[in-house]
Amino acid sequence: MKIALIGYGKMGQAIEAIALGRGHEIVHRIDINSSHLLEKEHLQQADVAIEFTTPETAYDNIIRCFDANVPVVCGTTGWLDKLPQVKSQCLEKHQAFLYASNFSIGVNIFFELNRRLAELMAPQSAYGVSMEEIHHTQKKDAPSGTAITLAEQILEKVPGKKGWVNEESTDPAQLAIISKRINPAPGTHTITYSSPIDDITITHTAHSREGFAAGAVTAAEWLKGKKGIFTMKDVLSL
Numbered sequence: 001m002k003i004a005l006i007g008y009g010k011m012g013q014a015i016e017a018i019a020l021g022r023g024h025e026i027v028h029r030i031d032i033n034s035s036h037l038l039e040k041e042h043l044q045q046a047d048v049a050i051e052f053t054t055p056e057t058a059y060d061n062i063i064r065c066f067d068a069n070v071p072v073v074c075g076t077t078g079w080l081d082k083l084p085q086v087k088s089q090c091l092e093k094h095q096a097f098l099y100a101s102n103f104s105i106g107v108n109i110f111f112e113l114n115r116r117l118a119e120l121m122a123p124q125s126a127y128g129v130s131m132e133e134i135h136h137t138q139k140k141d142a143p144s145g146t147a148i149t150l151a152e153q154i155l156e157k158v159p160g161k162k163g164w165v166n167e168e169s170t171d172p173a174q175l176a177i178i179s180k181r182i183n184p185a186p187g188t189h190t191i192t193y194s195s196p197i198d199d200i201t202i203t204h205t206a207h208s209r210e211g212f213a214a215g216a217v218t219a220a221e222w223l224k225g226k227k228g229i230f231t232m233k234d235v236l237s238l
Contacts, residue, residue: 001224004028004046004070006038006061007053010138011075014213015050022217043068048220055079055141062086062097071096071223075103075216077145087229098223098230101145103215107189108232110204114150114191117202118157127193127200129154129161132178134188142166142179146189151175154191186212 001024005012008031016026027045030037043049043064048071051061055078065072066089074097083099090097102108121127131154133147143151143166151164154175164175186206193200206212215232222235232238 001025001221002027002045002047003220004030004037004043004049006030006049006051006065007076009052011052011209011213012050014209015052015216018210018213018217019220022221024217038064040064040068043070046070048073048224050075050216050220052076052216059086063089066090066093066095066097069095071220071226072098073216073219073223074099075101075212077101077148078141080145080148090229094227096223096226096228096230098219098232098235100215100219100232101149102187102212103219103232104206104211105215105218105236106211107146107204107206108215108236108238110189110202111149111153112238113202115153115157117191117193117200118154121193121200122157122159124193124195126195126197128172128195129158129191129193130176130178131164131192132180132188132190134180134182134185136185137181137183139181142181143177144179144187144189146187147177147179150189150191151177 058076162173169176
């Protein structure tokens with residue numbers, strides 16, 4: 001499979017190592033210094049593009065892939081206000097798009113565990129719920145995209161919760177997400193349900209970027225040749 005890497009930072013380099021180890025070819029490594037490779041004639045050399053850049057550039061990068069008829073796997077977070085436009089463009093242009101706030105197989109299983117726990121805790125009014133997420137200091141957005149996904153799952157299931165805030169909160173209608181930026185820390189997410197009697201806590205801790213990179217390559221392998229809008233739930237049959 002021929003891959004265009006859009007974004008060649010630490011994550012892009014980790015994806016490259018996994019992809020090459022699986023026998024794939026990286027036809028383009030695109031960063032701020034090689035943005036000319038985002039032109040259609042260059043992108044069309046790839047079977048699929050994997051996009052890990054910045055919230056400011058992700059939308060335009062994705063649309064350029066659509067215009068080049070190249071399926072795109074996107075892991076950039078912090079730009080989801082434009083997700084409805086991307087989905088509309090994907091369907092209108094008969095393209096393929098797969099977004100995940102986190103490509104780690106373990107995290108996606110954790111998402112399912114979080115959703116199920118929220119369902120079980122929904123009728124237990126004695127428990128309050130909060131979240132903490134820890135990442136390295138180079139991470140641009142806070143809370144993380146993974147934390148937002150976890151929060152949205154909780155908000156769907158737990159009655160009385162109207163939204164989330166990225167700070168400590170005494171408002172019972174708000175889910176507090178505490179974000180910490182510490183080096184080195186690829187990513188830890190902890191959800192805690194607390195009552196006067198006991199606490200229930202679930203945690204996912206990433207030890208390296210390898211899990212995210214491997215999941216992104218798995219998603220690209222799965223997406224090749226498809227049309228439509230997908231998530232890691234489709235890839236993993238969850």
